[in-house]
Amino acid sequence: ILNVEQSPQSLHVQEGDSTNFTCSFPSSNFYALHWYRWETAKSPEALFVMTLNGDEKKKGRISATLNTKEGYSYLYIKGSQPEDSATYLCAFFTYNQGGKLIFGQGTELSVKP
Amino acid sequence: DADVTQTPRNRITKTGKRIMLECSQTKGHDRMYWYRQDPGLGLQLIYYSFDVKDINKGEISDGYSVSRQAQAKFSLSLESAIPNQTALYFCATSDGTRSTDTQYFGPGTRLTVL
Numbered sequence: 001i002l003n004v005e006q007s008p009q010s011l012h013v014q015e016g017d018s019t020n021f022t023c024s025f026p027s028s029n030f031y032a033l034h035w036y037r038w039e040t041a042k043s044p045e046a047l048f049v050m051t052l053n054g055d056e057k058k059k060g061r062i063s064a065t066l067n068t069k070e071g072y073s074y075l076y077i078k079g080s081q082p083e084d085s086a087t088y089l090c091a092f093f094t095y096n097q098g099g100k101l102i103f104g105q106g107t108e109l110s111v112k113p
Numbered sequence: 114d115a116d117v118t119q120t121p122r123n124r125i126t127k128t129g130k131r132i133m134l135e136c137s138q139t140k141g142h143d144r145m146y147w148y149r150q151d152p153g154l155g156l157q158l159i160y161y162s163f164d165v166k167d168i169n170k171g172e173i174s175d176g177y178s179v180s181r182q183a184q185a186k187f188s189l190s191l192e193s194a195i196p197n198q199t200a201l202y203f204c205a206t207s208d209g210t211r212s213t214d215t216q217y218f219g220p221g222t223r224l225t226v227l
Contacts, residue, residue: 034215
């Protein structure tokens with residue numbers, strides 16, 4: 001059974017704080033790790049797809065790093081804003097059963113003004 | 114217009130009723146997925162379809178069935194709904210089978226089974 005774990009489960013920060021959270025995944029048979037951002041009452045939307053060990057991706061104030069050898073990825077948000085409040089999901093790609101994503105349980109971020 | 118639509122958006126039903134959730138997409142993607150989301154559990158895959166003739170069970174398919182009526186349509190049925198099927202259901206599509214292919218999600222259907 002492939003296990004993808006995210007921590008913490010929820011996070012409450014003040015506007016302007018920088019924050020980070022973790023996604024842990026199997027370190028063998030790695031192909032890609034996806035990050036999605038899901039705002040309440042909206043559809044989850046893709047943030048990053050990461051494939052190479054040491055990869056770093058950035059989108060505005062959000063960035064992510066990847067360590068495939070030890071099986072983790074960090075998502076960082078610099079200077080959090082209330083509009084960053086969302087659940088952040090990571091997903092590990094496996095070719096089991098033809099190819100699918102295994103999602104973590106998500107980290108719910110709340111940014112207070 | 115949204116690329117991936119789901120109907121209904123909210124549904125309350127009773128135990129034992131049959132219910133169908135529908136998903137349509139205009140992205141022209143071959144692959145479609147149904148997930149359910151429960152608090153603290155992330156997205157769990159129910160069924161997925163590579164094309165109209167290829168349907169596969171996900172991790173939690175018991176109690177569900179699907180129909181791929183056309184490339185653009187993928188329906189999820191609960192033959193006899195039970196309260197622990199109360200959840201948020203998402204449909205998604207993707208263009209192919211590469212590890213880097215992004216999935217595009219619908220807005221979700223919130224189902225309550227009383």
